Every structure is written in C-alpha cells, then in structure tokens.
Amino acid sequence: MTDMALPSRDRARLRRMAASNAGLLVVLSLLVLMLLIGAVVSDRFRTFGNVANVFEQSTGLALVSLGQTLAVLTGGIDLAVGSLISLIICLTAGLLDGDGTYMIPVLAGMLALGAAIGLVNGLGVVYLRIHPLIVTLGMGAVLQGVTLLYALGPVGSVPDGFDALAYGTFGPLPAAAVVTVLLYVATALLLRSSRFGRYIYAVGDDGNAAKLIGLPRTQVILFVYAFSGFFAAVTAIYLVARFGSGQPYAGANYTLASITPVVVGGTMLSGGRGGVMGTLFGAYLVSLLNNLLNFLDVSTYVQLMFQGLIIILAVSLYVEKRKSIA
C-alpha cells in the first residue's frame, strides 16, 4: 500500500463511520417514534408479549437481509434470494417428509447448497463480468423453475418438534430471534475488526481501485454471494419450521423485502458505506410497522404504502447526510 493511499483510506473510513452511524440514528429514531405512537394508542401494544411477538416476527426478514447487506456493501445485489428460499423450503420439507432420522445431514446439505448457489452467482459476477442484478435475477428465475419442477403445490412435512427452531424460547425470549442478534453481532465484528471485513468495504467503495492496490476483489465477491446464499438457506430452514411444509412460492416476497431493511438501515446501494447493525434495526422497523398498523386497523394495502414511503424517507435522509459529508 502506498503512502498516498493512507489519507484516502482514512477519509473513506471516516465517511463510512459517519454514514453507518447516521443510518443507525435514523432507524433508531423511527423505532422509538413508532413505539411511542403504539404505546399511546393501545395498552396491549406495550405489553412484553407483543414486543416479544414483534421480535420473533422479524427473524425471517433479518436473516435474509444479513446476507443481502454484504452483497450491497460490495456495490452488488442478490435478487436470487427469494427463489433460493423457495427451493430450499421445498427440498427440506420434501426430503425430511416428517421423518427426523436424516435431519442433520439434510440441514447441513441445504446450507451447503445455499452457499454453493451463492458461489455460482459470485462466479458469474466475477468471470462473466455481468452486473450482479442480471446474474442473480437470472439465477432466481432458474431456481424458481427448478422448484416448480420439484413441487407444483405444497410438499413434504417436518418431523415432530422441528417447529422448536422457529417457536422455541430462551426464557421469555424467542430463541431464533436471539440467535439472529448473535449472528448480526458476529458479522459486525467481522466487518469492523478483520482485514477481510475492511476489504468488503474497499471493494464496494471502488472495486477497480481495490484491485489495483492488490486487494483480493475476486475472493471478496465470491465470499459475499456465498454468504448471501448461505443465509437464504438459513432463512428457508427457519421458515420451513414455521410453516411445517414446503410451498413453492413461499420465498417470493423475500427478494425485494430483503432490500428494505438494508437501505432503511443506512447501507448505500452504491456500496462501500453502511453496516449490518443498521439492517437489523431496519428489520425490526419493518416488523414493528406492520404490527403497529395492524393495531391501528390500517388496511394491508395502506401498510404497503407506508413501507414504501419509509424507504424513500430514510434513503432521502442518508442522501442529505452524504452530501453534507462530501
């Protein structure tokens, strides 16, 4: 690394931290605002049971968005996650088919399959030099087709007790949601404290410059898509525990939904800025918003509008912030 690179690296780090903290600040303020509104309108909203309920409901979205955040940090995007989730939900339920004998190998195989499909996406981005949006969109269509060849309707079932993966508790807290927080903290530590984590930001900041100064751009890209595929598989296993069976379109809504917490949490779609903790709070924000709007008896269609408006509002705040830093 040259002497010239140091000040620019410091500047980049400063920008990154400011953007990341701005994201957290905005998303936390919105969370507090919603909690206050909810507490005023309904005494049942502010019960511990309801807060635990929202915490649990955020799990699926938080898991898939964790992988998506890394893809977006490199300036890419993973639009295959929804179809990958559908495929793995169907395969898991179909292969288990109510029998727990081969549960461990099946689940391990599914996680490996998710990571492998993600890796193929990464290879397409690196070696075919096709934009990640196109590679993953194409892969998504292929995977949805494979899923429908495997199962046109509901398929398979899970063994007794498998639902503990989705509904189990640690004391009064939903276990899956607690594990999700730990996964986020571990990933945040990886991004902040490890050399490889910093490479992910560097590739997103300026991929060509990162390559020129000798950073392993190829490995970074392959890693983030494999990571995203892996977490799509984790999400699928969580969902199959929740549904108890495979549904060929069960993951469809997660493709675009997984991007909402990422951008609301302050990660820039242009890459290089943001972080996973913002995404986690972004996922809480989406779940809390749906819960609050249900408490307020707001129609589903208006709920969709609110989600859209919050994305636009949050992102517009970050754009302002970035301009002022620049």
Place this chain on the structure above:
Amino acid sequence: MKRLVGALIGATILSGLCTPSRADEYKGAPRTFLFNPSPDVCFKDAAKYKKAGPYTIGFANAGLGDSWRVVALDSMKKAAGDHKDQIKHLLITDAGHDDAKQIADIQDLVSRGVDLLIVSANTEKALDPAVSRVMKQGIPVIMVDRRTSSDNFVTFVTASDQLEGRLWAQWLVEKLNGKGNVIILGGQAGSSPNEARVRAAMQVFDQYPDIKILDTVYSDWSPVKGKQVMQAVIAKYGKKIDAVLSTHGLQTPGSIEAFVEAGYKDGEIPPHTSADVNGALQMALKHKVADLEVGYPPAMYGLAIETALKVLSGAKVACTTQINAQIGLTHGDETASVPHPDLYIDQMVSMDGPPDMLVTGGMGPGYDPKSYKADYNQ
C-alpha cells in the same frame, strides 16, 4: 332487453313467489346435513369456550382479489353489525395472499386479546402450525371457506363442494340421456375447491360409460381467461361438445360468450353449470342456455359470525358447519334428479345488476359492493 325484463317481472308475479332477494333469505338447515345418511355426525362440545360477552373477535383473512371474497367480507361485517350488542370489536387483517404475513397477522390478533379467532387460510398446510398454536393457547378458532390441513380448530364453516360437483354432473348426464361429450371448465388448477368439485363430478360421470370427458381446461376463475380457453376448445372440437361443466359461475359467462362468437345461435349452446355469479345467469337467460346453478354462497362469512357467537355461548357445534346451497335452474330443464329447483334462474338473477354481482351473498336487495359501508364495531 326491456321485453325480457318485463317478462321476468311478469313471471315472478305469476309464480306467486318472492322477489329476487329470496335467494338471500333462505334460513333452512343445509340439505347436506338433513340428507346425510351417516349415523355418526361429528360434533364438538364448546362448553370450555363459554365466556360472558361482549366479545372481541378477530378475523385473519387470506386476502381479497375477486368479487366472491369482497362480498364474503361484507357479509361478515354485516353479521357483526347485526350483533353489535354482543360484538364490541371485529378486528380484520388481510394477508394479501402471503402465508408469512397471515401467520404474523394471527399473532398480532392474539396479541390484541381476541376472545375468538376466525381464519380463512391462505394455504392449507403452511397455516396449520400457527392455527394449532392459537388453539393450544385456549383461544377457539373457526375456519371459514379455506381450512387448515389438521383438525385443530373448533369448526369449519363452508358449503359443499361435493354437492355442487355431484349435482352438476348428474343433471348433465340426465340432460344428455347418459351419452355425450363433456368439457370440464375448471377454475385454478390444483386449488382445493376446484379439485374437490371435479372429483365429486367424476364419481358420477364414471358410472356412465357413454359419457366422455373430451378435455379439462382451466380459467383461473376469470371470465376473460374462461373465454380464451373455451375459444380454443370450440375450435378443436366444435359440434362434438355436448355439455360444459364449469366449476363456478365466475368463468361461465366467458364460455357462453365464446360459443356465441363461434356462431352458435340462441338455444344451440350446450348446457352449462354455474354458481353464485349474476353474469352467468344473465348470459344463460339471454342466450337460452340450459343452466344448473348450485351455490357456494359467500354468505358463509356471515354464518361464521353466528357460529362464533354459538361457540362463545358454549353450545355444541358440528365439526363442519355447512351453509345451505340454493339450487337454481332454467325453465324447462328439469330432470329426474332435479325435478324442481329452489328457484328458477329468472327469480335469482338481477338482469340490470352488474355481471360480477353475487346473487348468494346474503346481503339483501339493493346491495352494491362498490358503495356498501358496513356499520359494525371495529
């Protein structure tokens, strides 16, 4: 048109029967229960759910999306409005046909402290664990129109797909004197009401070796797609088609239109079947098509509210609560198995009403889904 309306009014007065709203007003017990030959009918004792009112009832809807489901929801709101003294809140969520959202909606409704939950499940299996968990918490659940795969609920409020399928098929067999070619015009491939109706119809057709199923096509419950697929079928088989078994009234008008556009004159179009939808009845009368109407009434959503109150009063309820289906027929098309319908189709139809109106919604005369505002405790 004027002459036709005049004739209809005349026929109604002459017959001495009620106005067209009679289709909405039948309060009799369902025939599927009265005629059920089985000595054992499943009942559940709801004594453990007995509670003093007024109640908060939650309804987790799979979603809207077609006129049947819009009328059904209005029918539920109307019933809640009729029992304002007993129902202090009817809380309604809509999952937009998304399993994950419906599970979250169910959890939110429980969080809001409902005394009883009504669910129309988006899919049978995926909602089963969530519904079972609510029952485990001691909150009674009533399924309506779409059930979950296990029996972990108090009762399932529905109409009989089997009555529809068997009666349609038997009537067609008799209209064809036991010999002829039938097209099955389905709704959505793989959807449970469609498959159940076709399976029941086949139990009848299979008993008649000279009845041949020429083709089975799907309309996705849409008159537009129904017309497209029937145009292709008419082009392929032409005059060989002797009858069309349509698994609901939603697609029937499209089929009749396809025959008209293929050059069939009034009175030449093969017999059709239908359910619930005004447009199917209008087209059958306009083009003199023999039509047997067996309803799948959206009024069952109103019945779900009545059933909820029954459960909360601790009364015994049947494991399956069926709403009665009206049987309607075009004049002159009586057969041995359908010697006289509940109503003739000209008594059920609203010739001036919109084609997508449901004649079996239980909403009374003058109901218009576009302008209807229910008065109930939200």
